[in-house]
Amino acid sequence: MENIFENKYVLLTPGPLTTSRGVREALLKDMCTWDDDYNNLTQNIRNRLVNIVTDNKEKYTSVLLQGSGSYVVEGVISSAIGENDKLLILSNGAYGDRMIDIAKAHRINMDILRFKETEPINLEIIEDKILSDKNITHIAVVHLETTTGILNNLDGICNLSKKYNKTIIVDAMSSMGGIPINIEKLNIDFLISSSNKCIQGIPGFGFVICDREALKKCKGQARTLSLDIYDQWQAMEKDNGKWRFTSPTHVVRAFSKALDELEEEGVCNRNKRYTQNQKILVNGLKEIGIEALIDEENQSPIITTFIPPLNEDFSFKKFYSKLKENGFVIYPGKLTELETFRIGNIGEVYREDIERLLKAIEKAI
Numbered sequence: 489m490e491n492i493f494e495n496k497y498v499l500l501t502p503g504p505l506t507t508s509r510g511v512r513e514a515l516l517k518d519m520c521t522w523d524d525d526y527n528n529l530t531q532n533i534r535n536r537l538v539n540i541v542t543d544n545k546e547k548y549t550s551v552l553l554q555g556s557g558s559y560v561v562e563g564v565i566s567s568a569i570g571e572n573d574k575l576l577i578l579s580n581g582a583y584g585d586r587m588i589d590i591a592k593a594h595r596i597n598m599d600i601l602r603f604k605e606t607e608p609i610n611l612e613i614i615e616d617k618i619l620s621d622k623n624i625t626h627i628a629v630v631h632l633e634t635t636t637g638i639l640n641n642l643d644g645i646c647n648l649s650k651k652y653n654k655t656i657i658v659d660a661m662s663s664m665g666g667i668p669i670n671i672e673k674l675n676i677d678f679l680i681s682s683s684n685k686c687i688q689g690i691p692g693f694g695f696v697i698c699d700r701e702a703l704k705k706c707k708g709q710a711r712t713l714s715l716d717i718y719d720q721w722q723a724m725e726k727d728n729g730k731w732r733f734t735s736p737t738h739v740v741r742a743f744s745k746a747l748d749e750l751e752e753e754g755v756c757n758r759n760k761r762y763t764q765n766q767k768i769l770v771n772g773l774k775e776i777g778i779e780a781l782i783d784e785e786n787q788s789p790i791i792t793t794f795i796p797p798l799n800e801d802f803s804f805k806k807f808y809s810k811l812k813e814n815g816f817v818i819y820p821g822k823l824t825e826l827e828t829f830r831i832g833n834i835g836e837v838y839r840e841d842i843e844r845l846l847k848a849i850e851k852a853i
């Protein structure tokens with residue numbers, strides 16, 4: 489008989505991902521959104537999220553928002569850029585492009601710097617742009633482009649933002665919790681992530697860690713009601729953890745458990761686990777002729793894009809099915825020009841899983 493408590497396969501996808509049994513068990517209790525227990529849980533989560541990226545509680549706060557990660561990106565972009573502001577969006581992948589789509593949808597004054605998907609963002613080009621357009625007030629960038637797995641130079645970009653006194657919005661969706669980030673050192677104004685990535689919870693809400701001063705400037709500026717991060721913040725502050733509209737109570741409970749597990753493991757150790765697993769994966773696949781797309785130097789430990797061997801007629805669909813039969817679910821590629829596939833290694837995934845995966849790939853390719 490099927491064991492209803494265990495997963496049928498390991499998700500090697502960058503969220504939803506394989507969660508622990510403890511996280512899934514936390515879903516078994518119902519909670520009332522008006523109850524103090526639940527609102528205290530929310531406040532507790534808000535505090536612990538700030539803790540992951542800084543000790544400076546005076547300067548930074550956090551806001552939780554219903555929906556997937558993109559809802560928070562949209563919430564921040566549509567709340568933070570005022571009528572007289574101008575946003576510069578840096579993009580080298582699909583998630584950078586999504587920020588462009590968001591800004592377009594809200595008719596926000598913006599400019600775009602697009603870089604090749606396989607190459608890191610070029611700092612000189614950004615600096616030239618900032619110098620040549622004095623109207624730019626805000627910069628938005630993706631830390632880890634999940635499209636390819638490339639890790640952008642956050643230090644360099646944030647240094648420029650600080651040097652020229654810009655407000656910076658960072659989509660750290662697929663990095664926060666899995667890669668150490670110091671929000672104060674980097675001078676980040678808005679740092680966005682969601683419940684179902686490196687913190688290893690289940691999907692249902694996202695959050696933003698904000699510099700309080702930058703957040704205060706959003707007052708009355710939002711272009712939507714439900715994604716207004718300032719109003720959401722005010723409700724949570726004034727009513728001690730109350731979300732404005734119905735919140736995903738079960739997801740929030742599961743997320744609290746996921747935070748327990750992250751605190752137990754520590755961000756640095758989690759990063760080590762991801763890094764080791766990613767290296768085993770890349771080296772193992774190299775041995776059977778499958779190369780990673782991104783240079784080692786710019787590759788993140790979170791998700792990797794692979795190029796299937798050229799001489800075989802590779803079908804992602806068949807490859808996917810064979811791996812699924814053997815207990816692994818992977819991701820298709822997201823590049824326009826090249827047939828690729830992606831393997832994430834975040835979540836409750838350990839060395840033994842990657843070793844079993846390598847054997848399964850060898851058989852499936």
Ligand SMILES: *Cc1c(COP(=O)(O)O)cnc(C)c1O
Pocket residue numbers: 502503556557558559583630632633634659660661662682
């Ligand atoms: C997952 C992810 C998002 C959010 O995508 P959703 O589909 O809304 O969850 C945004 N940016 C990056 C870099 C991501 O990896």
